Structure formats: C-alpha cells, structure tokens
Amino acid sequence: xxxxxxxxxxxxxxxxxxxxxxxxxxxxxxxxxxxxxxxxxxxxxxxxxxxxxxxxxxxxxxxxxxxxxxxxxxxxxxxxxxxxxxxxxxxxxxxxxxxxxxxxxxxxxxxxxxxxxxxxxxxxxxxxxxxxxxxxxxxxxxxxxxxxxxxxxxxxxxxxxxxxxxxxxxxxxxxxxxxxxxxxxxxxxxxxxxxxxxxxxxxxxxxxxxxxxxxxxxxxxxxxxxxxxxxxxxxxxx
Numbered sequence: 148x149x150x151x152x153x154x155x156x157x158x159x160x161x162x163x164x165x166x167x168x169x170x171x172x173x174x175x176x177x178x179x180x181x182x183x184x185x186x187x188x189x190x191x192x193x194x195x196x197x198x199x200x201x202x203x204x205x206x207x208x209x210x211x212x213x214x215x216x217x218x219x220x221x222x223x224x225x226x227x228x229x230x231x232x233x234x235x236x237x238x239x240x241x242x243x244x245x246x247x248x249x250x251x252x253x254x255x256x257x258x259x260x261x262x263x264x265x266x267x268x269x270x271x272x273x274x275x276x277x278x279x280x281x282x283x284x285x286x287x288x289x290x291x292x293x294x295x296x297x298x299x300x301x302x303x304x305x306x307x308x309x310x311x312x313x314x315x316x317x318x319x320x321x322x323x324x325x326x327x328x329x330x331x332x333x334x335x336x337x338x339x340x341x342x343x344x345x346x347x348x349x350x351x352x353x354x355x356x357x358x359x360x361x362x363x364x365x366x367x368x369x370x371x372x373x374x375x376x377x378x379x380x381x382x383x384x385x
Contacts, residue, residue, distance in 0.1 A: 154181035164358075182207055184208070192249050214241050223280065268302045312341065
C-alpha cells in the first residue's frame with residue numbers, strides 16, 4: 148500500500164496545487180493531510196476548499212484548532228519576541244479572513260487518523276499522539292519515541308508540525324515526519340511530502356516539489372500579512 152502524506156499547507160494554495168499534481172503521477176492508493184491547512188499565507192479558504200473538493204482525509208493541526216475555535220494563540224513555539232509578534236499578526240489576520248464555513252470544517256477535523264496496512268498499525272497526527280502542538284524533532288530521545296508508539300498502540304507514527312522531514316526506525320517501529328509543503332524549514336522553498344510504501348516492510352520516500360514560490364511570496368506581500376513571511380518562504384527557513 149502506498150500512501151502520500153503531507154502537512155503544514157499553511158494557506159499556500161500554490162504549493163498545495165503543485166503537490167497534488169505531483170501525487171497524481173505517483174500511483175498511490177490514498178492521500179492524507181496531517182494538519183495545519185491555514186495560517187501565514189493569504190489563501191485559507193482556497194486551501195480548505197481544495198482539500199474538501201478532493202475529499203482528502205485530514206487531521207486537525209494546532210493552527211486549524213486555533214482558527215476553527217477562534218483562540219488567541221496557536222500553541223506555537225516562538226523562538227523570539229519578534230517571532231511571537233509576527234505569529235500573533237498571522238493568527239489575527241487568518242481568523243478575520245477565514246469564512247465561517249471554513250472554520251466549521253476546521254472544527255470538525257479529527258485529532259488522528261488510524262489505518263492498517265501490511266500488518267502495520269499506522270497513526271497519523273499533527274504534533275504527537277498526546278498534543279496537537281507537541282514538536283517531535285528528529286533528535287528526540289529513542290526511549291520517548293518508543294513510549295509514544297507503545298502508548299498509542301501503533302507501529303508507524305506519522306506527524307508534521309516541525310516542518311522538518313525525517314524518518315527514524317526502531318526495528319519494526321517507525322516515526323515519520325512528513326515536513327511541510329507550504330512553509331518549509333528544510334533550507335529551500337520547495338514543497339516536501341512523503342510517500343510511505345507499506346508491505347511486509349515499510350519504506351519512506353520524501354518528495355520535493357518545485358513550484359512558483361515567488362507567486363505566493365508576492366501574494367503575501369500584497370496582503371496585510373507581515374512581509375517577513377514572504378522572505379522566510381523564499382529562504383525555506385519557515
């Protein structure tokens with residue numbers, strides 16, 4: 148079974164369109180979104196609309212929760228006061244410019260998606276099985292990862308939220324972070340997603356998709372969102 152999984156669209160409709168077009172060439176069995184459809188770019192309704200039109204199963208991300216329930220903060224781990232100020236501007240703009248119909252869709256998203264493939268129990272979440280906004284980085288202590296896998300009764304844990312793709316394997320257990328298609332932090336502006344091929348064993352391929360990122364950067368600059376988000380996108384540093 149081949150599953151394409153992407154995360155952290157963050158209202159970047161052009162990256163989403165490019166990734167879905169690429170997925171169509173890969174002959175996958177299913178497509179899943181691992182949350183955070185909105186925030187930071189000026190097309191929240193369009194991104195949600197495309198996910199809905201393709202009937203793509205999606206888990207709720209911390210940003211989806213914040214906008215859907217009109218919370219004051221997104222639970223993001225800001226590294227500085229400047230980053231926090233910019234983040235607050237993004238939250239305010241996105242809440243004001245996301246339709247009520249879109250917010251209802253975000254509120255209804257499940258916290259997790261579970262499936263069985265090739266004898267593996269697969270769990271898709273946004274942050275972690277414990278919290279929407281828990282960051283599971285690649286250098287996480289092995290004992291903690293195994294604790295999460297056991298606690299959640301899963302063999303393959305798939306997440307996003309950090310915007311940094313990786314795959315770690317512990318014998319027959321796996322943790323896979325699919326990175327971000329709309330606000331990457333891996334060092335270039337390409338969208339990145341994962342294809343997980345599950346049979347007797349599980350294999351992961353990370354796909355980078357180039358697209359006209361300058362188009363979304365300019366759209367950010369033409370909106371009332373902070374221009375800094377456009378520069379971070381161009382740099383691929385989130």
